[in-house]
Amino acid sequence: MEKSLLLQELPESSWPRERLLKEGEKHLTDQELLAIILRNGTRSQHVMDLAGLILKEVPTLYDLKQLTIEELMQFKGIGKTKAIELKAVMEFGARIHRSTQPKLGKVSSSFALGNHLIEELKGLQQEHLIAMFLNTKNEIIQQKTIFVGSLNQSIAHPREIFREAVRVSAARIALAHNHPSGNPQPSRNDLDFTSRVRKCGEMMGIEVLDHIIVGENEYISLREENYWD
Structure with missing residues (x-):
């Protein structure tokens, strides 16, 4: 041999x-x-x-x-x-x-996205932050749970979101998380975190379309509720 x-x-x-x-x-x-x-x-x-x-x-x-x-x-x-x-x-x-990049649906409006996320996030006992990564046609090419826990600055960090955005070549992102209390009103931490993510997105050229907060049977769009300024 x-x-x-x-x-x-x-x-x-x-x-x-x-x-x-x-x-x-x-x-x-x-x-x-x-x-x-x-x-x-x-x-x-x-x-x-x-x-x-x-x-x-x-x-x-x-x-x-x-x-x-x-x-x-x-x-x-x-x-x-x-x-x-x-x-x-x-x-x-x-x-x-x-093979082609899978598409998980198209984001047509905050209303459609919010109602979809209610079914996905309501009833969870902990806060789950989800990022949806979109292409230039607003098609969702990836959806990922970034972390589980409160959106305070010691835990949540935009780098986890944008690392994934760069990996999948996303043009835009949309964020969502739930409030186990059932009340979707944003906290100060929610607003501060969203502001940090938007600023990072501006520097990287990746637009943040919205941040949806889901309660028991309702949601709040930070963009629609004028928290975007």
């Missing part, structure tokens, strides 16, 4: 995995990416050479995708298991490429 030459046996400076960690996947060549997927070569051929040979034998990556398991197994160092893994990786990559 041939002894495999592992990727880790190459000089550290040439490890594709190390380069990916330090520089990011976009800086790796096709050969290096394929070598990571292959993991190991053979006794007489290390994995980078195997990856290079495969890419040399096929005209384009599209042609590589079209190869059958049997055709992949014609390369020395590619057995049935590795051929199956390669086909699975290529199909999974194709499915990711075809």
Whole structure:
């Protein structure tokens, strides 16, 4: 049985995995990416050479995708298991490429948003701060509970909201939280927190559309109730 030459046996400076960690996947060549997927070569051929040979034998990556398991197994160092893994990786990559960002509905008005949030937040025994991240069409592309607890400055911080906003490339955000007491009137902490978030949004170019406070069977929109100035 041939002894495999592992990727880790190459000089550290040439490890594709190390380069990916330090520089990011976009800086790796096709050969290096394929070598990571292959993991190991053979006794007489290390994995980078195997990856290079495969890419040399096929005209384009599209042609590589079209190869059958049997055709992949014609390369020395590619057995049935590795051929199956390669086909699975290529199909999974194709499915990711075809995927689209999910939409969780569109924010058409504070009224529609408020009534939706009543059903979601009423009855909770603790305050839950929810952030809805929107694209330029006001479609919700992500909704996340930022934290559970009172909106005081020692706990709540806008950075948690905007870290997620940047991650999903949101153009706008809308905030909502509940008052377990059932009374949706904003507290001083609510207003101060909202002001801080809006100021951060202005600096980052991410608009804060509204902050909805939900009570038992009613809500208050800070924008509609003129708390926005």
